[in-house]
Amino acid sequence: MTTFVITVPGTFTSGITDSERSALERELSPQHTDVSESEGLDLLTLNEGGTFSVRLEVEAPDRYEAELDAVRIVSEALGKAGVAQADAPLGPPTVTGIDSDL
Template identity: 55%
Template sequence: MTTYVITVPGTFLHDVTEEQRSGVKRRLRHRDPQNTDLGEAEELDLLTVQDDNTFSVRLEIAAPDRARAEADASRLAESALRDCGLTDEDAVLGPAVVTGIESDY
């Protein structure tokens, strides 16, 4: 099993409240990349939102391979957004990418 740091980019199509942002972070806190060597060294934030409403969700995912890690991260990010009341019309996600690998070997 390998631990990956996965970045899921997206765009908020409408303004989101601080409560919604906090809700997303709260739902994903257990996957915070700060728990990895890369996350700690790079001071990665769980959720980063830019002025133009683009955002990045960064998650720590343990998976047998890259494809599974990316799929799991996308699913978790989408679920957190939806749980906070953000639909596909409010927040669109891009493809997940590996931004770090921490092997258990």
């Protein structure tokens, strides 16, 4: 297995409250581990215009599975934080780091 750092972009179409943001960061925190912390990467970045990006680590056998897992994790975290899927559409994920023993 390889550890991938994946960036998942999205847009909050109706904004995000402080409590939703805190809940989202809490839900995503288990995915913010050694590689991303040592690189000083923010788990959640909010930009002007409601856009955001989530950077998280996933272990997967390949890039494709890592990207699928990342989108699933972010989607589930948004739902648990009380953000409807229609209020935060996600863009295509991107591999932004790889940590492998190969």
